[in-house]
Amino acid sequence: MSKIIYTKTDEAPVLATRSFLPIVKAFVKSSGIQIETKDISLAARILAVFPDFLNEDQRVSDDLAILGELAKSPVANIIKLPNISASIPQLKAAIKELQSQGFAIPNYPDEASNDADKDIKSRYDKIKGSAVNPVLREGNSDRRAPKAVKNYAKKNPHSMGAWSSDSKTHVATMESGDFFHNEKSLTLPEATSIKIVHTDSNGTDTVLKDSFKLLKGEIIDATLLSKSALVSFLETQIADAKASGVLFSLHMKATMMKVSDPIIFGYAVKIFFKNVFEKHGETLEKIGVDVNNGFGNLLEKLPSLPEAKRNEIQADIDAAFKNGPAVAMVNSDKGITNLHVPSDVIIDASMPAMIRTSGQMYNAAGKLQDTKAVIPDSSYAGIYSATIDFCKKHGAFDPTSMGTVPNVGLMAQKAEEYGSHDKTFEIASNGTVTVIDASGYTLLTHKVEAGDIWRMCQTKDAPIQDWVKLAVTRAKASETPAVFWLDENRAHDAELIKKVKTYLKDYDTTGLDLRILSPIDATLFTCERLKDGKDTISVSGNVLRDYLTDLFPILEVGTSAKMLSIVPLMNGGGLFETGAGGSAPKHVEQFLSENHLRWDSLGEFLALAVSLEHLASANNNPKSQILADTLDDATGKLLDTGKTPSRLVGELDNRGSHFYLALYWAQALAYQTKDADLKAEFEPIAKQLSDNEATIVSELNQIQGKPVTIDGYYKPNETLVNNAMRPSKTLNSILN
Ligand SMILES: NC(=O)C1=CN([C@@H]2O[C@H](COP(=O)(O)OP(=O)(O)OC[C@H]3O[C@@H](n4cnc5c(N)ncnc54)[C@H](OP(=O)(O)O)[C@@H]3O)[C@@H](O)[C@H]2O)C=CC1
C-alpha cells in the first residue's frame, strides 16, 4: 500500500481540506493509495503537549513530532498545507477557546516565576511562532509558478496599481548597529561543541546556552541589534514620516523570527507612543502591558484601570496619534493599525501587497496613501527598496508580459536564521557575549549593552551541498540563468560564497549562466530581465527564500497560493507544500459571515500532483502517475475555464472549484487509454458529475449569503464544519 500523508492545519486551508480531501480519497482509492491525515493545527499542537492536564479521552498524539521523524525517512510523502505560526495573541485566543470547550489546559504564563509555570511556558513557547515548518523541512526548497499558471496570468492579468516616479513611498532601514552591520561569521574546521556566555562589566559570567554540538563544516554567525541604535532609528523615522506626510508602517516577521522580531515590534510601539510610556510606564507595567505583543495588548489591558486613569491614558494615546505621523492600517473600518498585532503584518506578504498597490497602504480614512516602510535590519531590506526604485523608474510590472522568478532556497535542517530562536537573547546588562568552543577557545565575541538583541545562527554543510546541487539541477532543467543572492560584504554570505564556489566544481556547469550577486544587484538584474519577459532563478538563503517566494509570485500571478512548492527531502522522501502563502484569516472571516470561501486550492492541486508523481516512482505505481498526469490536465482545464473561486458571495467559491476539479479529473481519467481499469471506473463517474453539474453548482451557491456556525475558530465542531464544507447532497452521493 502506498501512503500519502495529508496535513490538517488551520483557518482557510483546513476549511478547504474538508471539501477537497473526500474527493482525493475517492479518486485514489482504487489505485492502492492510502491517504492518511495528521493534525498539526495550532489546537492539536497545544493539546498534544499537555496530556497531563487532559482526560484520557481528550488526549491526542503529537502528530508534528511523528511527521518530523517521518520527514527524515525515504518513504515520506507529505502534503503540507499552510498553518498558523502563532503570535502570543493568537496562542492565547486558541487556549481560551480550547478551555471553553472543556479542555483544562493551563493559561499562558506571561511571567513564569516558579518551576511549574516555567514548565508550562516552555511547552507553549515551543508551539509559538513558526514551529511547524522548520520541523518538517528536512530538505531545501524548490518553488516556482507552473507554466499553466503563468499562461493563465498572462491571459487573465490580476490588477496592478500604477507606479508614478514621484511616489514618496520608500523603505527605511538602519545604516549601522543592526544585525547586518554587526555580523561575524566563520566555518568550523572540525566538529566541536560550543556554549554561549554573557560576561557583565564586573566579569560575572552567565551561560546563555549551555554546551551543544556543531558539525564539521558548519557555518556559524553571531550578531546583534543595538537597542540604542534601534531606538534612535525609530525616532528619526517616525519624525520623518510625519514631516514628509507619508504613512508610517512597520514590516517584520514576528512569527518566524519569534524571539527577535516581537522585541523590535515592541520598541516601535513604545516609541510611537513615547508620551504614553514616559508618563504612564509604571502603571502600564503594573497591569502587565507587554507591547511586544502589539499596541493591541495595551488596549486590552486598559479596562482593568480605574476610569479616571483610563481616560487620562486614552487622551495621551489620542495625542500620540494626533501629533505623530498617520499610521498604515490593517483594517481602517475597525481602526486596527499596523502596530496593533505583530502577526497582522508579515513582511513576506505585506511588502509585495504594497508594491502591487502602487506602493501604497490604507490610511485611517480607508484611502490609499504613499508609505514609509520601516524594516529596521538592513540585511534584506535592500531588495524591497531596489524593487520600489525599479517601479518608480519603469512603472508597475505587467503580468501579461513579465517573466518569472523561480526560487531555490536553502532551508534544510533549520538553516540560517530559521534555527536561531534558541540562540537569540535580549541582553540583560552591558558586557560581552562570547561563543566558546569545547577547548575554551573564543570563536566569536561581541560587546553588548543592556537591551541589545544578540543572536547566533548555524547552517550545516550537508544542506548547503544539497542546495547547490538543486540550483544546478533547476538551472539545467529549465535552461534558465540562476543567481545566488549573496553579498560578499556580509560576513555570513562571505562564508557561504566560499562553499558555493567549491561545490559548484562538483558539477558540469558548461553552458549554464550561474552568478553570485549581492541581493540589491540581484534584484536589479532580475527585475530588468523580468520586465523584458525573461526568467531568472533566484538561489537564496532562507530569509530571502521566504521573501522572494511571495514577492515575485504576487507580482507575477497575483498570489503565492498558485506556486508549486516542492521540498525534496534530503533522505529521499518528498514534502509537498501547497502554495507559498499563509492561512488567510480574512477568508475565514468572510466564510463565517457569508458562507463564501474564496480560498484558492490551486496550490493543493499542484502539490497533490507532484506527490502522486513522487509516489509513482518511489513505489513503482504506474496508476499513481496516471492520476498525477490527469490531475495536472484537470488543473490546467480549471484555469482555462476560469473555475477558480470568486471573491464574491453567491458565485463559485472554494467548494465549487473543487467540484470542477473533480469533474475535469474524472473526465481526464475517463479519456486516457493507458489504464483500462481507471478508464472503466471513471467513465460513469465523469458522466454523473457532468450530468449533475447544474444541480451541484446551484446546491453549492444557494447556501451562500448567510452566516455559518461552526462552533470554534481553532477547533471547530467537526460535524458542523464538515457539513458546512460539503453542502451538496448530489456531489456527496456521487463521491460515496
Ligand atoms: N507555509 C505556512 O505555513 C505559512 C503560514 N503563514 C501563516 O498564515 C497566517 C497569515 O499570514 P499572511 O502573511 O497574512 O498571509 P496570507 O497568505 O494568509 O494572506 C495574504 C493574502 O494573500 C491572499 N491569499 C493567500 N493565500 C490565498 C489562497 N490560497 N487563495 C486566495 N488568496 C490567497 C489573500 O488575499 P485576499 O485578501 O486578496 O484574498 C490573503 O489575505 C499567519 O498565521 C502566518 O504565520 C504564512 C505564510 C506561510
Ligand SMILES: O=C(O)CCC(=O)C(=O)O
Ligand atoms: O513558517 C512560517 O511561519 C512561515 C513560512 C513562510 O512564510 C514561508 O515558508 O514562505
Ligand SMILES: [Mg+2]
Ligand atoms: Mg513566506
